[in-house]
Amino acid sequence: MNRAVWAYSENETVSNEIASAALDVARAASAEAVVLEIATVRPGIKASGAKLLIKGPESQNSLPEIVAEAIARAAKQLQPAAILIGATRNGREIASRLAAKLNVGCLSEASKLSSDGKSLTSERSVFAGKATAVVNCAFPAIATVRVGYYPKNESTPKATTEIDVGSVPALVKLVSRQPKAVGTVDLKSAKVIVSAGRGVKKKEDLGMLEELAKEMHGALGCSRPLSSDLGWLPEEHHIGLTGITVKPDLYVAVGISGQLQHTAGMKDSKIVAAINTDKEAPIFQASDYGIVGDLYQVVPAIKKALEARR
Numbered sequence: 001m002n003r004a005v006w007a008y009s010e011n012e013t014v015s016n017e018i019a020s021a022a023l024d025v026a027r028a029a030s031a032e033a034v035v036l037e038i039a040t041v042r043p044g045i046k047a048s049g050a051k052l053l054i055k056g057p058e059s060q061n062s063l064p065e066i067v068a069e070a071i072a073r074a075a076k077q078l079q080p081a082a083i084l085i086g087a088t089r090n091g092r093e094i095a096s097r098l099a100a101k102l103n104v105g106c107l108s109e110a111s112k113l114s115s116d117g118k119s120l121t122s123e124r125s126v127f128a129g130k131a132t133a134v135v136n137c138a139f140p141a142i143a144t145v146r147v148g149y150y151p152k153n154e155s156t157p158k159a160t161t162e163i164d165v166g167s168v169p170a171l172v173k174l175v176s177r178q179p180k181a182v183g184t185v186d187l188k189s190a191k192v193i194v195s196a197g198r199g200v201k202k203k204e205d206l207g208m209l210e211e212l213a214k215e216m217h218g219a220l221g222c223s224r225p226l227s228s229d230l231g232w233l234p235e236e237h238h239i240g241l242t243g244i245t246v247k248p249d250l251y252v253a254v255g256i257s258g259q260l261q262h263t264a265g266m267k268d269s270k271i272v273a274a275i276n277t278d279k280e281a282p283i284f285q286a287s288d289y290g291i292v293g294d295l296y297q298v299v300p301a302i303k304k305a306l307e308a309r310r
């Protein structure tokens with residue numbers, strides 16, 4: 001086994017996050033952080049150390065079974081200490097296939113990764129964020145790393161080495177690929193999020209929160225009922241256990257009760273402020289600042305105060 005920690009994601013943004021996770025682990029384990037590329041080198045992919053280009057698969061966007069086989073072949077030859085994979089939908093499949101092929105342990109949805117040089121330790125949120133499990137796996141180890149947890153690595157890669165693992169046959173054939181139509185909201189990188197809950201009475205009233213978000217140079221998020229049940233906002237706005245995880249500098253929960261399934265997705269925000277008519281609402285327990293009041297009075301008042309400061 002050599003002292004390398006590999007990082008991979010098929011998604012560019014996530015790859016740059018996993019590069020930071022790999023650097024943390026590599027530093028702790030006195031190892032080298034290496035970012036993997038499959039088939040081709042992508043210019044937007046950052047790395048603090050070197051890149052390793054695995055040649056063999058036809059394209060970077062190969063199916064998980066092909067990517068897993070290619071990484072497994074490279075790992076059998078180069079024996080990395082750990083392989084970190086972004087916990088995207090594809091990444092989870094790649095990691096589980098890889099763990100089975102290499103017959104090594106796999107930590108899932110890892111955050112706060114650390115190492116003693118012999119093993120990999122991570123924290124993992126369990127019971128909808130109600131508890132944190134600390135899990136450990138001896139080297140060689142694999143982990144899927146929580147998306148959005150690590151900051152993006154901005155470093156220019158030092159060098160690219162190559163390994164040719166030969167062509168990789170697949171049982172499943174990719175027939176076509178169509179990009180999903182998505183909106184323009186980028187909650188993951190927003191510094192301020194104003195998030196709407198069922199306290200908002202009508203779809204049209206979301207405009208008021210959108211304006212507040214704009215005034216604060218932020219983005220509009222929501223609880224699940226607003227996107228999944230009412231369809232007032234697209235799915236990519238929905239924050240929580242079954243939605244996205246965010247960590248803005250400021251999260252303003254407006255008319256959100258603060259059920260565990262929601263707070264699981266925003267509890268790592270730096271500052272949380274809540275507006276709710278019910279002073280017993282659980283969101284106040286997860287908040288740094290709280291206003292007990294009617295959002296229809298409080299939101300326009302905040303907006304007016306912000307406008308007056310321009």
Ligand SMILES: Cc1cc2nc3c(=O)[nH]c(=O)nc-3n(C[C@H](O)[C@H](O)[C@H](O)COP(=O)(O)OP(=O)(O)OC[C@H]3O[C@@H](n4cnc5c(N)ncnc54)[C@H](O)[C@@H]3O)c2cc1C
Nearest residue numbers: 197198199223224240241242243255256257261262277295
């Ligand atoms: C398996 C599973 C997964 C789930 N995943 C998620 C998830 O990822 N994300 C998520 O958000 N939910 C999720 N849920 C749903 C979750 O359990 C809650 O039902 C949901 O978060 C509640 O949304 P809410 O807070 O907007 O609505 P409610 O719980 O109805 O709360 C509305 C709040 O608005 C307040 N309010 C009412 N009127 C006003 C007013 N005029 N001004 C100010 N405040 C007012 C009320 O006091 C109340 O606290 C999941 C549920 C399940 C079972």
